[in-house]
Amino acid sequence: MNSPAFQLPPFEFASRRAPALGRGGMAAATQTLAVAAGLKVMEQGGNAADAAVAVAAAMNVTEPCSTGLGGDAFCLYYEAATRRVFALNGSGRAPAALTLERLQREGYGNELPPFHAYTITVPGACAAWCDTVERFGRLSMAQVLAPAHRLAEEGFPVGPLTSLAWKGAAAGQLRQAVNGVEMTLDGRGPEAGEIWRNPGLARAFEQIAAGEKKAFYEGPIARAIVEVVREAGGCMTEADLANHHSTWEEPARVRYRDLHIWECPPNGQGITALMALNILSGLDLAGLPPLSAERLHLIIEALRLAFADAHYYVADPVFRAIPLADLLSQEYAAERRKLINPRRANPAVRHGTPQASSDTVYFSVVDGEGNACSFINSNYMGFGTGIVPRGWGFTLQNRGHNFSLQPGHPNQLEPGKRPYHTIIPAMATRAADETLFASFGVMGGFMQPQGHVQVAVALADDHLDPQSALDRPRLCLAADQMKDGGSTTRVSIEEGIPDSTLAALAEMGHTPVRVSGMGRMLFGRGQVIYRDPTSGVLWGGSDPRGDGCAMSLF
Numbered sequence: 001m002n003s004p005a006f007q008l009p010p011f012e013f014a015s016r017r018a019p020a021l022g023r024g025g026m027a028a029a030t031q032t033l034a035v036a037a038g039l040k041v042m043e044q045g046g047n048a049a050d051a052a053v054a055v056a057a058a059m060n061v062t063e064p065c066s067t068g069l070g071g072d073a074f075c076l077y078y079e080a081a082t083r084r085v086f087a088l089n090g091s092g093r094a095p096a097a098l099t100l101e102r103l104q105r106e107g108y109g110n111e112l113p114p115f116h117a118y119t120i121t122v123p124g125a126c127a128a129w130c131d132t133v134e135r136f137g138r139l140s141m142a143q144v145l146a147p148a149h150r151l152a153e154e155g156f157p158v159g160p161l162t163s164l165a166w167k168g169a170a171a172g173q174l175r176q177a178v179n180g181v182e183m184t185l186d187g188r189g190p191e192a193g194e195i196w197r198n199p200g201l202a203r204a205f206e207q208i209a210a211g212e213k214k215a216f217y218e219g220p221i222a223r224a225i226v227e228v229v230r231e232a233g234g235c236m237t238e239a240d241l242a243n244h245h246s247t248w249e250e251p252a253r254v255r256y257r258d259l260h261i262w263e264c265p266p267n268g269q270g271i272t273a274l275m276a277l278n279i280l281s282g283l284d285l286a287g288l289p290p291l292s293a294e295r296l297h298l299i300i301e302a303l304r305l306a307f308a309d310a311h312y313y314v315a316d317p318v319f320r321a322i323p324l325a326d327l328l329s330q331e332y333a334a335e336r337r338k339l340i341n342p343r344r345a346n347p348a349v350r351h352g353t354p355q356a357s358s359d360t361v362y363f364s365v366v367d368g369e370g371n372a373c374s375f376i377n378s379n380y381m382g383f384g385t386g387i388v389p390r391g392w393g394f395t396l397q398n399r400g401h402n403f404s405l406q407p408g409h410p411n412q413l414e415p416g417k418r419p420y421h422t423i424i425p426a427m428a429t430r431a432a433d434e435t436l437f438a439s440f441g442v443m444g445g446f447m448q449p450q451g452h453v454q455v456a457v458a459l460a461d462d463h464l465d466p467q468s469a470l471d472r473p474r475l476c477l478a479a480d481q482m483k484d485g486g487s488t489t490r491v492s493i494e495e496g497i498p499d500s501t502l503a504a505l506a507e508m509g510h511t512p513v514r515v516s517g518m519g520r521m522l523f524g525r526g527q528v529i530y531r532d533p534t535s536g537v538l539w540g541g542s543d544p545r546g547d548g549c550a551m552s553l554f
Helices: 032-043 048-062 100-105 125-136 141-154 160-171 199-217 220-231 238-242 270-280 293-313 330-337 447-460 466-471 499-507 517-523
Strands: 020-022 025-029 072-079 084-090 247-249 252-256 259-263 361-367 372-378 426-430 436-443 475-477 490-494 511-515 525-531 538-542 549-552
Touching: 020 025, 020 549, 025 032, 025 048, 025 525, 025 538, 032 048, 032 141, 032 361, 032 549, 048 072, 048 125, 048 141, 048 199, 048 361, 048 372, 072 125, 072 426, 072 436, 084 125, 125 141, 125 199, 125 372, 141 199, 199 220, 199 238, 220 238, 252 270, 259 270, 259 447, 270 293, 270 330, 270 447, 293 330, 293 447, 293 475, 293 499, 361 436, 361 525, 372 426, 372 436, 426 447, 436 447, 447 466, 447 475, 447 517, 447 525, 466 525, 466 538, 475 517, 490 499, 490 517, 499 511, 511 517
Parallel strands: 490 511
Antiparallel strands: 020 538, 025 361, 025 549, 072 084, 072 372, 084 247, 252 259, 259 426, 361 372, 426 436, 436 525, 475 490, 525 538, 538 549
C-alpha cells in the first residue's frame, strides 16, 4: 500500500465550498481527474459533447464502483445555435432468450436476485458515447478517449469516498461475482490515495478508439461478455450485443416558474421529477422557509403522488403506450394537487388516471459557446452484478433487476425490452427565450428525481447559486413509498435540517429519520452548471457528498 493513513472526517459540511466561475467552458463531476479530462478535451478544440464523453470514460476509470462500459447512459444535449434540447436513450435491452416462462421454470418468484446474470441487460454506454460524439462532437473517439486511456494505463490515486464504496463491494459483491476479483487488489478495495491501474480497460479504450462502437458490440469484447455471462448462468448472445442501438428521443418538459425543466422520456424515471414539479408549481414554496416542515411536507406529498404514477406508467414505450402529454399536463397536475392536505401526510396514494385529450455517476459540461451536455452513466447497484468480462477491466450492470416478474405489469420482463430506468439527466432553459439556464442532475437510484426536484426548487424559488443549491440538506422518501399504494410514512432527513422541523413533520403524520455521517451519501451527488445569459459567465457547483469538483477553463 502506498497511501497515507488519513482519517476521513465526518460528513459535517462545516467548510464552505464556493461556486466555480469561468467563461471558457466548465465541467463538474464526482471525480476531479474526470473533470480534468473534460477540460483537457475542450482545450484541444472539443465541445460539450466531446468533453462529456471524455468525462464519462474517465469516470469509468476513477469510479468503477458506480459506472462504466458495462452499464447504460442517458444524456440531454443543449445546442446553443438552435436553442434546442436533444435526448439520447443509451439504455440496453433484455436478451432475446430471457422470458418470464424461463424464469418460472427455473423457480424464480417475484424478483430476481440482485446480482444474478439474468439481471444483465445489453450494456448501452459505449454506443451512447459514440453516438453523442458522432452527432454533436468535433473530435475523434481516439482524441476523446485519450485522457481516460492514460489514467487507466498509468494509474491514479483513488478518492476517499470512492475507496469507501470500493472496499465495501470488494468484501461482498465482487468477491461473489464471476471474475470480480479483477476489480480488486488481491481481493480488497484500494485505500484512499492508493494507485489503481486498469490495463484491461486501457485495452478496451484502444479497441473503441480504433473501431468505435462496433469494436465493443462485435469482436473480442463482445465474445468475452457473452462467455462470462453464460459462465455466470445467463443467456446473453453475441446477436443481442450486435443488435443493440441507442435511440434519439423527443425530450419531456414542464414549465416551473420562469423555467422549462427538461428530462429524458420513459423508460427513464425523469417524468417523476416533472410530475412533482408540475404539482408544486401551483403552490407558493417561495413564501415558506426553505427547511421548514410546511415546505418539506408539500415536497414529500408531491413526490409521493409522482412516484405512484411513475411506477404504474413508466416502461419501455415500444412495448406499451404511455400517456406522456396527459401525465405532464397542467390539468392533471391540478387534479393530483387536490390530494395534498397541507397539514397532514397521506402516504397511501395510488396512481391517477389522466384523461386523454396518453449506485451511478452524473456529470455536467458546458462549453464556451454555451452548448451543454447533461450526462449520466451507471452500473446500477455499485459495480452492477460485479461480473467482469475476463481481461477487459469493467463490470456488467444489473439493470434488469428493475423489471417486474408479474405477468401483465407494464414493466414486466420481455425479450428485447428496456427496463424501468432510474438514471436521469436534467436541463433547464428560460421559458421566455429558451436560452440555457442550467445543466444539472443528482445521481443515486430512486433519489434522483427527488434530488432534481429539491435542486430545481433551490434554483428557481430561492435563487441560490449552484453550489449553495447542492449544499442544502435534502430529504429522501423510503423506497416502499414509491410504489403504487405504498403506505409507509418513513422519510430520511439529512443532518442540517432543524430538529424542530423533524418534530413538526412527525406531528403531520410523517416518520422522519435523521441521517448523518457517511449515511448522507443516501441523498445523492449532484452537479450544476448555470450560464449567465448576458455575460456568458458559467457558475458551477459540485456536491460535497462526492469526491469531485467543478472547474472552468480561462
